[in-house]
Amino acid sequence: MTVLVEGNLQITIPNGATARKFDDNASHGLSHCMKAVDFIVELNNRMLFIELKDPDHPAAAPANRQQFIDGFLGGQIDADLKVKYRDSFLYEWAYERISKPIYYLVLIAASTLGPAELLVRTDELKRQLPLTGPSTAPWPRPFVAGCSVMNLEEWNKQLPELPVSRVTA
Amino acid sequence: MTISSIQLERFTAFQKNRIDFSPGLNVFVGANGSGKTHLMKVVYAACDISKTQADFAEKLVRVFLPSGRAIGRLVKRQKKSTRCAVEVFRGDMKLRASFSNHATQPDSATVTGARDWMGSPVESVYIPVKEMLSNAPGFRSLYAQREVHFEEVYADILDRAYRPALRGQPDATRRRLMTHLQKTIDGKVLIKQEEFFLRNKQGNLEFSLLAEGIRKLALIWLLIQNGTLLEGSVLFWDEPETNLNPRLFGPLIDILLALQRSGVQVFLATHDYIILKEIDLRLQEGDKISFHSLFHAPETGDIACHTTTDYTGIHPNAIADAFSDIYDREMKRSLGGV
Numbered sequence: 001m002t003v004l005v006e007g008n009l010q011i012t013i014p015n016g017a018t019a020r021k022f023d024d025n026a027s028h029g030l031s032h033c034m035k036a037v038d039f040i041v042e043l044n045n046r047m048l049f050i051e052l053k054d055p056d057h058p059a060a061a062p063a064n065r066q067q068f069i070d071g072f073l074g075g076q077i078d079a080d081l082k083v084k085y086r087d088s089f090l091y092e093w094a095y096e097r098i099s100k101p102i103y104y105l106v107l108i109a110a111s112t113l114g115p116a117e118l119l120v121r122t123d124e125l126k127r128q129l130p131l132t133g134p135s136t137a138p139w140p141r142p143f144v145a146g147c148s149v150m151n152l153e154e155w156n157k158q159l160p161e162l163p164v165s166r167v168t169a
Numbered sequence: 170m171t172i173s174s175i176q177l178e179r180f181t182a183f184q185k186n187r188i189d190f191s192p193g194l195n196v197f198v199g200a201n202g203s204g205k206t207h208l209m210k211v212v213y214a215a216c217d218i219s220k221t222q223a224d225f226a227e228k229l230v231r232v233f234l235p236s237g238r239a240i241g242r243l244v245k246r247q248k249k250s251t252r253c254a255v256e257v258f259r260g261d262m263k264l265r266a267s268f269s270n271h272a273t274q275p276d277s278a279t280v281t282g283a284r285d286w287m288g289s290p291v292e293s294v295y296i297p298v299k300e301m302l303s304n305a306p307g308f309r310s311l312y313a314q315r316e317v318h319f320e321e322v323y324a325d326i327l328d329r330a331y332r333p334a335l336r337g338q339p340d341a342t343r344r345r346l347m348t349h350l351q352k353t354i355d356g357k358v359l360i361k362q363e364e365f366f367l368r369n370k371q372g373n374l375e376f377s378l379l380a381e382g383i384r385k386l387a388l389i390w391l392l393i394q395n396g397t398l399l400e401g402s403v404l405f406w407d408e409p410e411t412n413l414n415p416r417l418f419g420p421l422i423d424i425l426l427a428l429q430r431s432g433v434q435v436f437l438a439t440h441d442y443i444i445l446k447e448i449d450l451r452l453q454e455g456d457k458i459s460f461h462s463l464f465h466a467p468e469t470g471d472i473a474c475h476t477t478t479d480y481t482g483i484h485p486n487a488i489a490d491a492f493s494d495i496y497d498r499e500m501k502r503s504l505g506g507v
Contacts, residue, residue: 046505103504112481114489115496116442122503148503158500 006038006052008059009109011164018042022049022088034087035080037104041162046145047102048162049088051081054109058168069112075124081106081149082128089143101145104129107164109152121149170260170289171434172212172403179245179253181207181233184471190436191478193429193457196448197438200487203463204472205438207233209295209405210322212436215257215264216293216403217325219286225266226278229255231321240278244270262286292402294329294392295322298411300384302330303376306363330388331360335396342431343393346424350390353420358387358394365391382413389424400432410441422447426456442488449480462486 002013004021013019022028023036039050054060055068071077085104092098106125108118125147133139148158155164171192177183182204197205214228221228226240235242244253247270254267264286268278297320301308305327311317312324339347351357356369366373367387376384392398409421422444429435430453439445445460452458459476460483466473475484483489 101505105504114492116446116489116492119492119496119499122499126503146503146505148500150500154496154500157497158504 004039004041004050005167007054008057008167009052009054009107009164010167011039011050011052011162013041014161016044028091030091034091035084036091037084037088040088040092042100046100047098049085049102049104050107051084051105052107052109053077056109056111058166065110069110072108072110072113072121073117075121078121078124078128081125085129085144085147093143102143103145104147105155105159106147106149107152107155108149111151113151115154118149118151118154122147125149170291170401172216172257172259172291174258175208175212176254176256176258177208177211178255179247179251180211180255181243181245182472183207184245184469186472186474188461188474188476189459190434191457191459192434194425194435194448194459195437196445196458196460197436197463198440198445198460198483198486198488199463200465203465205463206407208461208463209407209436209438211255212257212403213293213295213322213405215259215286216291217295218264218283220290220292222287224275225264225280225283226268226275228321229266230275234318234320237273239273240268240275241270241272244268246270259286259289259291262289292397292399293405294326294397294402295405296326296385296388296407296409297322298407299323300381300388300412301326302365302384302388303379305330305365305376309363326388329395329397330365330391331363332395332397334394339394342427343399346393346427347390349420349427350386350393350424353417354383354386354390358391380412382417385409385411385413386417386421386424393428398428398433403434404428404436406435406437408439408441409437410439410444415443418443418447419451422451426451426453429456429458440488442492445480445483445488 001015002019004011004013004019019039019041022040023038025031028036037049037051041048041050055065129144129147131144132142152164172190174187174189176187178185199205210232214232218225218228230238230240233243244251250270252267252269256263256265262282262285264282266278266280272278301323309324309327356367359366359368359373365376367379398404425435459478462475462483462485464473464485477483
């Protein structure tokens with residue numbers, strides 16, 4: 001079993017799945033011109049691009065936490081999430097490592113964000129990535145199969161086989 | 170002096186409840202049939218008679234409009250004979266009405282505390298769910314002369330709206346609120362021969378041509394302009410979100426919070442998440458707010474109320490629960506069954 005750690009958050013990956021830290025400067029090598037999601041996990045039938053945001057980090061200053069929440073509610077975070085996904089996709093595509101549908105999972109560890117706010121951001125991310133191409137002529141080969149913006153509680157409810165927890169309380 | 174609490178015993182859907190109110194903004198949430206409108210109507214009836222000096226029981230009948238105007242039909246339904254009691258508190262004063270489920274006439278109710286209560290009149294406005302201003306011409310005279318089947322809140326709101334403007338210049342707070350509203354509704358309200366118009370650069374637009382949401386905000390403008398909503402008054406608003414585009418919820422909540430800061434006690438019932446969240450986001454230090462969550466207690470089925478001053482403390486929250494359910498299903502779909 002592999003455990004992926006990003007700051008104070010950790011995701012346990014089940015046996016049989018492969019996982020790697022993707023935004024590692026040394027191994028990525030192009031961080032000066034391409035953004036990167038935190039982790040890439042490969043399951044039997046799909047790939048997961050995973051991005052973690054941790055405004056509730058125990059060491060986060062209240063002002064920074066609030067700044068993040070404001071940026072989230074105002075939608076400023078959408079562009080960052082979009083570019084991270086697209087750049088990561090291009091990077092992997094150029095290496096010919098994409099052979100399965102990709103799901104983009106964004107975890108926002110913020111106790112003050114509820115379903116309505118997360119739902120709005122999920123819908124907006126779907127629009128911005130975008131998911132299906134022009135409505136008049138949808139892409140035959142979309143570059144993202146699905147995306148979700150979740151809080152800790154929802155992540156663990158929807159993905160019990162990939163549990164996420166805090167490293168320290 | 171603001172309305173401090175209410176106690177209901179075997180009244181409509183309530184078995185026995187006491188709810189303490191905030192002197193500022195009171196927000197009722199709860200599923201359909203949890204009694205939000207009933208609560209507001211009782212308190213409104215109590216406020217209204219403090220000025221009109223009408224009989225409290227009679228006013229309850231006119232506001233609730235039970236079949237055959239039989240007051241006993243307002244008693245919580247049960248097989249045996251029973252009585253209900255309605256008590257509204259304001260400072261040291263208590264207005265009380267009690268009546269039996271067999272009562273047909275309001276004068277068979279026992280009303281106490283009315284004298285003191287009327288000795289200290291309070292201005293009040295009840296804005297019902299259905300917009301009335303566009304149907305106003307002729308309605309008031311019809312209502313006064315005939316037994317038309319309309320709850321009296323519909324006639325009362327027109328009485329308030331038709332009041333002429335207060336003499337003199339409005340004070341700074343009223344001016345600011347009116348300017349704010351004028352920007353949102355793009356004009357001022359004008360009354361000509363019982364008909365309401367929005368006056369702006371295009372001329373005079375009759376209310377029947379305006380979007381219903383705009384008519385609601387125009388009504389608030391009128392009530393501020395004519396001095397009905399001043400310090401010490403009480404505003405009741407049932408589902409302000411009805412027919413209003415969510416973009417206007419923010420300005421609307423700003424107005425309600427500003428009224429609360431200027432000393433107006435506000436009661437509103439809502440089913441809308443954005444209304445709740447806008448209140449939470451626009452609150453300022455010093456604002457006085459209570460969220461009252463009405464629900465059927467799982468053990469008894471009776472209506473219960475949980476009051477909190479904090480948005481996150483609203484429990485149960487039928488509105489958020491509905492979102493939560495949608496969110497769960499959307500995540501499940503988005504993840505394609507991982």
